[in-house]
Amino acid sequence: MRWTIKQKPETSQIKTLAQALNVEENIASLLLQRGIETYEDARQFFRPSLEDLHDPYLMKDMDLAVSRIEKAIENKENIMVFGDYDVDGTTAVSLVASYLKSYYPNVATYIPDRYDEGYGVSFKGIDYADDNGISLIISLDCGIKSIDHVAYAKERSIDFIICDHHRPGEFLPEAVAVLDPKREDCNYPYDELCGCGIGFKLIQALGKNRGESIEDLLPYLDLVATAIAADIVPMTGENRILAKFGLEVINSNPRPGIKALIHQVKKKVLDITDVVFIIAPRINAAGRIKHGNHAVELLSEFDFEQAVQFASEIEKYNADRKELDKQITIEALNQIQDNAEDKRFSTVVYHESWHKGVIGIVASRLIETYYRPTLVFTKSGDKLAASARSVKGFDVYNALEACSEHLEQFGGHMYAAGLTLKEENYQNFKNAFEEIVKNTIHEDSLTSEISVDAEINLSDITPKFIRILKQFEPFGPLNMTPVFLTTNLIDTGFGKKIGQAEEHIRLFIKQNNSEGLVGIGFGLGNKLDITTNRQPFQAVYCIDENEWNGNVSLQLRLKDIKEHY
Structure with missing residues (x-):
């Protein structure tokens, strides 16, 4: 693995920002690397506010989309909410459909079959709409390249509203409205929303017309945060605001479906990493193994007991998914070697x-x-x-x-x-x-690269340093968990291999006269020799909190170790 240390910002810039914020220079340097240069930038970063969300009507065609939906409701038309079978698609469908159903009953949902129809808008889905008297389809997380499909629907007197975040082709489909900040002619201030994020901007615009405030839409943010985490979109701007408040909903009052998924794993407080590795794979498993409809049913269910039943079925799909994934990976690796x-x-x-x-x-x-x-x-x-x-x-x-x-x-x-x-x-x-x-x-x-934010000493890891680092959350692309490099480390002699196949290591690390810290290195079992007999070594790591039996302790999550040079 290559270790690449990010360029350190100008010393004068670091000092100026550190003084303005009353923080250590290490913290100021991390902030500058993330494009945070002023007190106001830092305020928005550390104190994300729903007030900082953009007006949804700044998005090209939003007025047309809202007008067409309101016309459909006024004329008692049947509306179909269509979305992809992954986390972003199924959360988006659940969000828009459940919002519309809160005040209008004639709303159906449709998720294409991964195996029969494939990704995106399908002719089969349009035929279903035609057979069921549906005259408006709202597609989420797909549709930006569905020129032929939209034309096919038009021939059947079915209108389309497309909500997508993928790159458009040379031409756009002839839909009533195309909501996609990546359109060249769209001047919306933030173009990194996921599909569910575009769906949220749509209900925000609908809500605005109905006299609702942004606080009225808070219960939908558990879905948006889940999609942001799963779709690996940048954790900046609106995404960071929506993810932060969505995480608060997940941890305080999530919808029954998400509560049932958390109930399966019995974890009290979830961070964004937990959403990526606990909630998202289970939602995805429905579409991977059975059908994405199961995920929409779970996420749209308001009876907790029923949601628990759905969640236990999805847990089985997830177990099947793990087994298949393991088996096929082995076969693929063998094929590569052969x-x-x-x-x-x-x-x-x-x-x-x-x-x-x-x-x-x-x-x-x-x-x-x-x-x-x-x-x-x-x-x-x-x-x-x-x-x-x-x-x-x-x-x-x-x-x-x-x-x-x-x-x-x-x-x-x-x-x-x-x-x-x-x-x-x-x-x-x-x-x-x-x-x-x-x-x-x-x-x-x-060559796989570890990008290192800064070189620090273990003595720099103070309670204040940790407290401020925690406020960098939620982490994600363009705001990743900081990675540090520390040299001249020793293991105090308690280092050992752990795990069923001894593939991981657990060290007790010191530097000079610093207090010792536990270091856990997943997949680093073959590097234990580097640390034996109190040989000095260097490590790149993230700073973690380990929770065990109700006790919380600090530990270093080792990403790689090398001999000290």
């Missing part, structure tokens, strides 16, 4: 029987072993479908665009995408993708 795939600049693997619901997770697992842009293919009907995952600094979406002559369809982001192609085009695509990656990837992007 075919010498590890010598390539990209990883592209395929087996017709791999479960479509977990290939995205498997792609991420393969990157942990072979740090390369990765695609995992499986058979999907008469075509092949793949999930793509990328490495730091490489835009896999652009790479797929460069190979688009071999593809049927594709979509996604810089670091994650999905695609389909005809089976006969697989090998040509695989070769073309390898060439693109080989010719465009930077050498540094082929």
